[in-house]
Ligand SMILES: Nc1ncnc2c1ncn2[C@@H]1O[C@H](COP(=O)(O)OP(=O)(O)OP(=O)(O)O)[C@@H](O)[C@H]1O
């Protein structure tokens with residue numbers, strides 16, 4: 001292979017002109033090292049530059065806009081009221097997501113149950129909690145005290161075990177968690193169910209045939225494989241949940257959004273404080289996607305990888321003639 | 331020597347809906363015996379095999395392995411289905427190899443093999459790993475320990491599946507058409523492993539369409555059709571001079 005001078009096209013060889021193929025058509029002579037040029041796409045860079053220009057203009061005009069007061073933004077970005085709100089939002093998201101997931105697995109197993117009462121109840125649950133607005137559910141739990149002033153447990157013959165005022169137990173924080181996790185369970189149940197169904201039946205049979213109990217088969221064989229299917233949409237759920245926490249302002253939670261609203265209802269710096277909130281939400285979303293990509297890598301391994309995980313270590317084959325396949329024990 | 335059969339199928343009946351798939355099947359298999367089950371598609375071979383480790387539950391009759399009914403406990407002449415735990419315990423002694431391999435896709439080859447002995451039998455890790463590597467050597471795949479099933483050919487996967495079943499040190503091995511999902515050139519390696527196993531005295535029940543394997547390796551051939559055992563006996567006799575028209579017809583078609 002001889003290299004031609006950096007990218008300069010060669011002229012066709014003059015002496016190749018008279019070549020003729022056997023069938024009489026003129027044959028083309030392609031030089032061995034003819035340089036190749038890709039088709040030009042002149043409009044792509046133009047479009048890119050145009051987009052950048054528009055973006056720059058938007059940022060410039062925003063920065064010039066007196067309503068978006070950068071000083072206010074900077075002032076509130078790390079103020080205590082903001083940071084407290086961030087902490088509450090993260091806490092609400094993580095706890096509600098965790099509780100919701102547990103509920104989702106239980107619901108998914110009920111949905112897949114062959115007992116029609118169990119599957120019917122699970123379907124009813126999913127229907128109600130997915131079919132009504134989250135806002136309504138939040139308000140319901142937040143104002144539960146109106147429906148039932150006291151939470152009590154009474155058993156026939158035994159009498160009332162305990163009775164406490166609802167408001168004392170269902171604080172705004174508890175109400176928020178209840179609403180968010182019960183709602184999340186309904187959505188995630190469908191995702192978990194889909195994940196479980198994606199694992200072929202043969203995997204369960206294989207697990208059972210090496211002596212695993214049903215639960216062990218579920219935990220060691222079905223769930224790890226279902227997770228591959230479950231994790232990506234669950235990442236979406238986490239992000240939705242993070243932003244859904246902003247709805248708890250209606251029951252006087254103390255999350256980021258509620259705190260910001262409280263401040264701007266007094267200072268009227270609405271836009272800058274909304275910018276502060278958005279910056280924090282963006283930051284939290286970015287943080288929360290880290291575990292997702294980690295989990296995806298962890299559970300996607302078996303299909304994604306083409307190289308073995310560990311270095312192969314050969315053991316010396318046993319020298320004995322018999323391979324000892326058949327156990328002695330009876 | 332005990333003369334009790336290791337596996338004993340007693341008037342086993344099984345239907346799916348209205349379709350009777352097994353009709354009062356009885357079959358005894360001695361320890362160390364290698365039995366081939368052949369027969370046309372839909373004749374109930376897989377169902378019979380699956381009843382032997384209670385992946386299907388029979389409608390009546392039972393299967394005894396090592397003298398105990400599979401999946402049931404005998405109380406006052408009645409068969410009561412075992413608890414999940416007791417059934418799992420029983421299945422330890424019954425190895426099964428599936429047509430579609432069914433290796434655990436999320437585990438490496440080695441993890442597939444040690445999962446049962448470590449997770450279920452709670453045997454010491456070092457011992458289990460040594461045994462697993464030995465089994466990998468036996469099936470000729472020592473270099474593949476750390477690969478995932480999806481990186482292996484069908485024939486390799488099936489040999490791993492055999493190793494996985496053997497790792498439990500079962501009393502009996504059930505094979506449901508272990509080679510029929512394989513490309514022809516991969517069949518030989520799997521059959522070779524099974525041949526070794528047979529030579530070492532493993533009790534094996536093999537549903538297969540590999541007539542040559544049945545003839546050379548098996549002690550007995552059982553021909554099934556329409557949920558019944560039509561005829562059985564030494565491979566040389568059943569395969570060379572079948573007594574029944576159905577057997578003749580079947581053999582004519584697949585040979
Ligand atoms: N889970 C099931 N539900 C309903 N019918 C079934 C089920 N499993 C098997 N059958 C039916 O039972 C009959 C016997 O099936 P089986 O799989 O035992 O046949 P086989 O002899 O193994 O056939 P093949 O050689 O095709 O594997 C078939 O008619 C099949 O349709």
Ligand SMILES: [Mg+2]
Nearest residue numbers: 375376377507
């Ligand atoms: Mg079958």
